[in-house]
Amino acid sequence: MINDATTIFKRPESLSETVTHYCPGCTHGIIHRMVAESLDELNLRERAVGVAPVGCSVFIYNYFNCDFMEAPHGRAPALATGFKRTRPDMICFTYQGDGDLASIGMGEIVHAANRGEKITVIFVNNAIYGMTGGQMAPTTMPGQKTTTSPFGRDTNLAGYPIRMAELLATLRTPSFIARCSTQTPMHIVAAKKIIKKAFRLQKEEKCFSLVEVLSTCPTNWGITPCDATQWIIDNMEPYYKLGVLKDPEKGEG
Amino acid sequence: MINDATTIFKRPESLSETVTHYCPGCTHGIIHRMVAESLDELNLRERAVGVAPVGCSVFIYNYFNCDFMEAPHGRAPALATGFKRTRPDMICFTYQGDGDLASIGMGEIVHAANRGEKITVIFVNNAIYGMTGGQMAPTTMPGQKTTTSPFGRDTNLAGYPIRMAELLATLRTPSFIARCSTQTPMHIVAAKKIIKKAFRLQKEEKCFSLVEVLSTCPTNWGITPCDATQWIIDNMEPYYKLGVLKDPEKGEG
Amino acid sequence: MAKKLMKGNEAIGEAAVCAGALNYFAYPITPQSEVAEYLCWRLPEVGGAFVQAESEVAVGNMLFGAACSGKRVFTTSSSPGISLMQEAISYMAGAHLPVVLINIMRGGPGLGGILPAQSDYFQATKGGGHGDYRTLVLAPASVQEAVDLTILAFDLADKYRNPVMIIGDAMIGQMMESVEFPEKYREQNDPAESDWALNGAKGRESRILKSLYLDPEKLDENSFMLANKYDMMKKDEIRYELYNISEKNRLLVVSYGTMSRVIQTAIDEIGEEEGISVGLMRPITLYPFPGQQLYDEAVKPNIEKVLSIEMSVGQMVEDVERFVRGKKPVEFSGRTGGIVPTPDDVKGYIRKSLGIEK
Amino acid sequence: MAKKLMKGNEAIGEAAVCAGALNYFAYPITPQSEVAEYLCWRLPEVGGAFVQAESEVAVGNMLFGAACSGKRVFTTSSSPGISLMQEAISYMAGAHLPVVLINIMRGGPGLGGILPAQSDYFQATKGGGHGDYRTLVLAPASVQEAVDLTILAFDLADKYRNPVMIIGDAMIGQMMESVEFPEKYREQNDPAESDWALNGAKGRESRILKSLYLDPEKLDENSFMLANKYDMMKKDEIRYELYNISEKNRLLVVSYGTMSRVIQTAIDEIGEEEGISVGLMRPITLYPFPGQQLYDEAVKPNIEKVLSIEMSVGQMVEDVERFVRGKKPVEFSGRTGGIVPTPDDVKGYIRKSLGIEK
Amino acid sequence: MAKQKEVVFAGFGGQGVMTAGQLLAYTAMEEGKNVVWIPSYGPEMRGGTANCTIVISDGRIGSPIINNPMSACVFNRPSLDKFGALVKKGGLLLINSSLIDVKSGRDDITEILVPVNDIAIKVGNPKVANMAMLAAFIEATDAVSFDSLLSMMEKKMGGGKKKELLEINHRAIEEGRKVVTGKVNI
Amino acid sequence: MAKQKEVVFAGFGGQGVMTAGQLLAYTAMEEGKNVVWIPSYGPEMRGGTANCTIVISDGRIGSPIINNPMSACVFNRPSLDKFGALVKKGGLLLINSSLIDVKSGRDDITEILVPVNDIAIKVGNPKVANMAMLAAFIEATDAVSFDSLLSMMEKKMGGGKKKELLEINHRAIEEGRKVVTGKVNI
């Protein structure tokens, strides 16, 4: 039916042809694609090295056509630091979940950002530990039920969700820190721009960049993929405000 | 000569009679005394448990008349969490240096604060690793010479100093976060009030509290004690602004 | 109490409650997350508390602080998580603290896999942390034994004021078996009664729990004090089980944990089917190791060889070699990474070791 | 090159430069901070880079990332710091990465002290992390040997694509001795030439460096692949030194590192002064251990006993027992926590072992 | 050892194979037998394969790992491919004929086709397919009694508003039993 | 072994004992000897005690740890108390008589009193007390030659504006030598 046509949207080259292991409707897949598109558009694939986290996205290395190393849980920014300092001519990015980055990896991400490592961090916040079966994360919303907070997150015992982007934006070292989301197509369009900018800043040897992306986990939230995007709008977005929090090109540095 | 007199300033009871191992003029001693005075005044000594760090203040347990445990480097907030959750009826405080708290212990302090552990953290920022012989800390000032930054801290490679109080104040969980200093007697007077309040808030089972205290390290800064206090005024205070950053009693929570 | 069918992970959680250990600190990791998922609602019922830590480094150190209270405290984790606790374990041993750590082992090294393995034997028994210390190590072979040894672990930790580890493979954690718990649940330790815990310097000198001794004589003394405790354990705490011991045995197999059950089946089958008589020694305490007992079995005249079978590439076999002292050839067989040798595999190992063709 | 008088810590730093290892990651800790204090100015001179990490956990993982580049990378630390790297070491071994880790040991467990000890033998040789892996372990006895073994360590790490550890006690780090460096300094590895490093998927399939194998067959295969490498090391890399071997020897002492030098003096003295003839075996590779060589020495007819002398409460002695296979009684003597047994102490141990009254 | 019964339930995640196995295990325990239930998960959270093994015995249970189970209930094609070949000679294989249109091809075992998805849809709830399979297995092997099964089911599901569901389960069990025409002595 | 010389320099931190020891070690190495310098610090950063041992030998140096050194230079009372007792029979003990007003009480060793702080003040810089002590030790033992010492000192201190300091060091050395009246054969 469709022939002689111009393709106006297709699978980016940086993405391999593997079907992912993600659950239906899990927005990890969208974020993967945006990263891959950014690598393609900036022509970075052949000198890019990704660092896989431990979390649902642990198999990310199977889905990209670029080199990858796989980090211990939470330590991806340290691996990226080590690699980038040894090969400053390469492009290095991490892809991390909220358990990985905001819980066990807190020390590593704060210090990588503070040293101003010239790496790009894609931080996928789905307010839960996806891979291990839905335990409470530091980013879990107040009252949210998880397998380790069966009566809902109790802020008296577990505190409030951590806003990583805000926390990192307090650091004086110049960096690019932004939060975006995947809940509607227009959010995705905006997210893509931000992710691409984060990679561009690395290409230009400018600064550390971190993009927090609000993401769904229909499986562990126990709702349909469509309801999950609505859940972001209703519950996460009011607390995790979207926007660019720190931008070296805006002279705030 | 002096007899029949009223004592208007004396060694607090919570302090033991041991001569400390600190270098002459090191303000660790002043901060110890203020903590001890707070314990005395709030009548907490008999149910207080301190957590010693690794750093110059590792021997703090020899200088106090209250129970103490000694933590691995950086992990004092985790020990305090464990103890306090097991004995909520006791008073638990940590005393940590900047290498201890802001470098290796970043994950533990952020998460203890975020969970809202009802502990008190005394954070002694002297912009250097004192005990190990003066290496660069995350809090070392730009251009400051240390044994691992012999040409001065290079912000291009090591980033800017971390402001822990500001960083922790971004957390949503109610807490008391303040920064004070030891550089002049009037600063000490103000610091004492803040430290005491931090302990009072724990006594009242209110919240997590952290007091950052700017402190000197004449030995590793390579200057006299008097010059060291001036160095705080000239170099540290403009960057590490003094004040209360977060106060549960001011309704900011 | 009536029998219950329970997953090993949940049974371990209930066993701790039963032992009066109501302060639990953990970080999720497959294949043991069910312990936390069980205790997060169970502990509040009995006045206990579970803290989900930010990392296993924090877990180890929360345990450290909690243990200083004199109450019974514990964690559960799996291999990589236990690696992250090594510094804290060394500190707790150095400070003479009672604490129970349960490792539901998965395949390694590195991220490895999530299936059963026994490749953390060295880490557990030799001390993966720095310095001269040991943990007492127990290895259950069934869900019921996991319960019993968990309860015992707390007693031994208190008795010796030393960390006690339980190492079970993922099977122990994941399988359901029927279990019985003691009728009587133990009260928590009363911190006020402790003569070493940090319970407030009221009417007494202040207490310090620490591992720092800059004076080398004192540090040496502390290390030999620890060594002394371990010698006492060697005298009093060695536990093991013998299976199918007879004078006809040609081979002595050494194996622990669920692996040993597979071997029991294989021994039964190879005996019945092929008339090959094989005995099994199953250490229950891996440290202290039942070394003399092993030696005594190994030297029995009919035994041709000693065969260590493990879900690893060979770790316990080094201790087996050490204790058999050259009296009989020592061999190793096993698989790792999540592969559990089946009874047929084991029969193969036995035949190979004895040079029997099928 | 001319002889230089150098502190061990600084000499180690220079040796790494000499081996073309210009990427160094570390966190301060006594008694090895001088390595970083030396390299923080030395590396920039030669186009290298030192990153002061926020913790040893980060160090281990920075090394991991850096090693993926195919260049030579390393760290130095001391006992508690090494404990914090156990997870990363297990991962690096699992991912087949060449990396050099240098542990200037201090007394433990816990915070312990800052003086020389040898109580991390188990951690280094058995693998303090989880899973089936090993590190090749070298133990220098002088500053010159620290230099030579550092250079060798990088070669071996590259050869086997496996972590290599050097364990020296605080004496090695703190003492000054004269050293010579090779004339020719080695170039850095060219990452572009590597057939395994991550150097960009340009004109080739993408490469993955990882330790995760959810398929148990694959994980098992990876573990046995590692085991195979270790078998090769056992064949090709065993290094040791014998001292004062003669047919008159009544005792064989086993000892490594600077401790062995004290023993050499003691052996000289007790021979001269009391006519007691004692031999020494000094393992240079602690893993793989010169086990067969030890056995061969131990079984010599005049040898009454084998004595392991360590600055610990007894760790290597377990390997000594294992390899002597019951042929001669094995004993242990030593102190720990920072106490270095003196030649007089050692003579006492020797006499005691041989049942000689002075 | 003759008194030991082993069965594998295998299918996609979400087909209820774990629950069916657990219910069998609970029932057997309630009847005073020794029992082990052991799961095996694939790497995927959803859409992966899942199976569990149940060993029921009057005596001590040795290996919880069974190479060649005496029986297997397979809910999908990959499970048939894997476990069809593993069942012990003389053993029993129950095949979900709603989703699988082939057989194992072996002639040394007994095969029974159970259209469990069809049964489930028929009785009004696609989720009870697993119960139909379990019923067929019990009917064929007498591994436990149906009385015990039903009372255990009641205990596990609780009363109240769950009553309707219980009803549907009962019907699925009835239908499952019907498929089996004789006993298999395993 | 007769060709081996051992000396401990011991005092408060800040008295320059480490530097003096290192200078001796460098000089000995430059003369082609084998040498070990090994420090020992107390737990305190400042105000603690510090000492170092130097072993100089024509042959292989075995133990870097010396129980009973052949000689010791003690700069303060605690060091005298500790090392005075340890010096080998027939050995040599140099005592900083500016700060220590007692002797070791032993009659099996040679003792030399060197008022090093007084000398240092006399030559114009309290920091060079350590050089006076080192000079006295060398004068008494011929551990190294003064020519080597001076040229090593020059090398280590560099030229330029340091010249004045070098001058003062020279004078301290001269004064230190003068105190010693004879050779001690250790």
Added chain:
Amino acid sequence: MPGVRIDKNYCKGCELCVRACPMQILKMSKDINLKGYFYATLAEPSRCIGCRICAITCPDVAIEVHTHGTQFVLFEY
């Protein structure tokens, strides 16, 4: 004329595209694919405006968008 091509074997049937399509012209199939999912299909090809919103939304990159001739670009991506 624009159009989309949905690779049914990538599709996991999450229905996000169905909800996102501004023209509401995507439907779930009645068949299942190899992995057992009901997959998305383009029910009314003629009404497709080639906006790419379905493709942008699809987590499994199952959708390709083509056009033929003039194409009105609603937004940059």
Added chain:
Amino acid sequence: MPGVRIDKNYCKGCELCVRACPMQILKMSKDINLKGYFYATLAEPSRCIGCRICAITCPDVAIEVHTHGTQFVLFEY
């Protein structure tokens, strides 16, 4: 009349009190204490106003402040 008592064996001679005293009446001694430090002394006792500033400044808690009779309190501590 106020006054201070300096325990010379706690004093490490840091001179912080000397600089802090508003009356400038503290001086360093010419003798050394047990630890070898020149310690602080109250050179002009009669001019002491009992403000406690020296004591508040002392890192080694070497200073006690006494008073006798009426005392003007400059600040709370």
